[in-house]
Amino acid sequence: MAKIVGVLVIAALLVTGCGSAQREAATATAAEFLTAVKDSDLATACGLLAPDTRESVEGPCEGGFPELSGGSVGGVVVGTVEVWGDRAQAKSDAGVLFLVELDTGWRVSAAGCEPSVGDTYECTLAGP
Amino acid sequence: MKRYQRFLRDNGLSLTFGLLFLGALVGQALAGHADFNNRQLVDGGAQVSLWQFLTSSDFAVDVAENWQSEYLQFFLYIFATVWLVQRGSPESKPPDKVGPESDEDQLLGRHTTEQSPKWARAGGWRTAVFSRSLGLTMAGIFLLSWFAQSVAGLAAFNAEQLSQLSAPVDWLGYVTGADFWNRTLQNWQSEFLAIGSMAVLGVYLRQRGSPESKPVGAAHAVTEESG
Numbered sequence: 001m002a003k004i005v006g007v008l009v010i011a012a013l014l015v016t017g018c019g020s021a022q023r024e025a026a027t028a029t030a031a032e033f034l035t036a037v038k039d040s041d042l043a044t045a046c047g048l049l050a051p052d053t054r055e056s057v058e059g060p061c062e063g064g065f066p067e068l069s070g071g072s073v074g075g076v077v078v079g080t081v082e083v084w085g086d087r088a089q090a091k092s093d094a095g096v097l098f099l100v101e102l103d104t105g106w107r108v109s110a111a112g113c114e115p116s117v118g119d120t121y122e123c124t125l126a127g128p
Numbered sequence: 129m130k131r132y133q134r135f136l137r138d139n140g141l142s143l144t145f146g147l148l149f150l151g152a153l154v155g156q157a158l159a160g161h162a163d164f165n166n167r168q169l170v171d172g173g174a175q176v177s178l179w180q181f182l183t184s185s186d187f188a189v190d191v192a193e194n195w196q197s198e199y200l201q202f203f204l205y206i207f208a209t210v211w212l213v214q215r216g217s218p219e220s221k222p223p224d225k226v227g228p229e230s231d232e233d234q235l236l237g238r239h240t241t242e243q244s245p246k247w248a249r250a251g252g253w254r255t256a257v258f259s260r261s262l263g264l265t266m267a268g269i270f271l272l273s274w275f276a277q278s279v280a281g282l283a284a285f286n287a288e289q290l291s292q293l294s295a296p297v298d299w300l301g302y303v304t305g306a307d308f309w310n311r312t313l314q315n316w317q318s319e320f321l322a323i324g325s326m327a328v329l330g331v332y333l334r335q336r337g338s339p340e341s342k343p344v345g346a347a348h349a350v351t352e353e354s355g
Contacts, residue, residue: 052172082296085185085287086173089296098293102174109172110293119295126293127172 022101023088027081029106030090030097037111038074050100050107052127073112073124096121153191160187171291185283189311192277196270197315203266205323215351216331218342219323222351274312278303281311
């Protein structure tokens, strides 16, 4: 019986993605993105966007577009980043960021998000 | 008959169902993996390998939610049939035997034999525990797998929430929420229906040769334990 309990607890821990390595990586990407936007380093900021999010905005990303210009979604990470599976949420002083873990690493899928109806968010910059 | 042939014959039921279980679990892994990757495409997530899927909370919750309901079904069935009867059903005791029954019926106390299990002969707390060991084990596995469902379900639900730009929840919020209870109750309803069906259909229908059925020629009103 003790063995079964042990296996189930370990399995539970494994699948909840308690990896702090994941949290560190997601936090690093979020921080890098926020700093890049604040410093108007659009090349870096665009490189950190998820492909779907990049494609959903009009015009070439590096050329600047309203959502990224003006640094309105830039700033610093505030508090702990929450990681669940291949998704993460980071809070910043410029709204909430949503991240996704792709083959190329963590990327920003939505930025400048504020709580909206129910438990959903309304985002300045978001994918489709 | 050779030894291995006798082994196969004596353990055919458990071996067959063990193989069926493994086959279905492998099938579930493959279909679940394909389904998960389809959803990842839609949600803008990365494709995962089969191994990554097998160690994911999505696979774990899908396994755990089904296990917990099966063990709940067995626990309730084993325990309820001590006290509740269905006249005429092969799944039930005769109505005059309701309750834990006498020591004589249960081969306990003065009535143990040399072949009785050690803890049946031991008396005291050992016999008390052994007398309830089947129900307790089923209940224990049910509770553990239900807990596993809640933990894995929380992780899978929160990943889905984040992919939809919605707020994640904590464990308490999850186990009092719709996703957890929708998964739990849709499993429970089918388990309870299965027991109810077996109890009732067995009164009126037969399967020749099956211990789950009354003898074909047995009357509907007679509560027999097996055919």
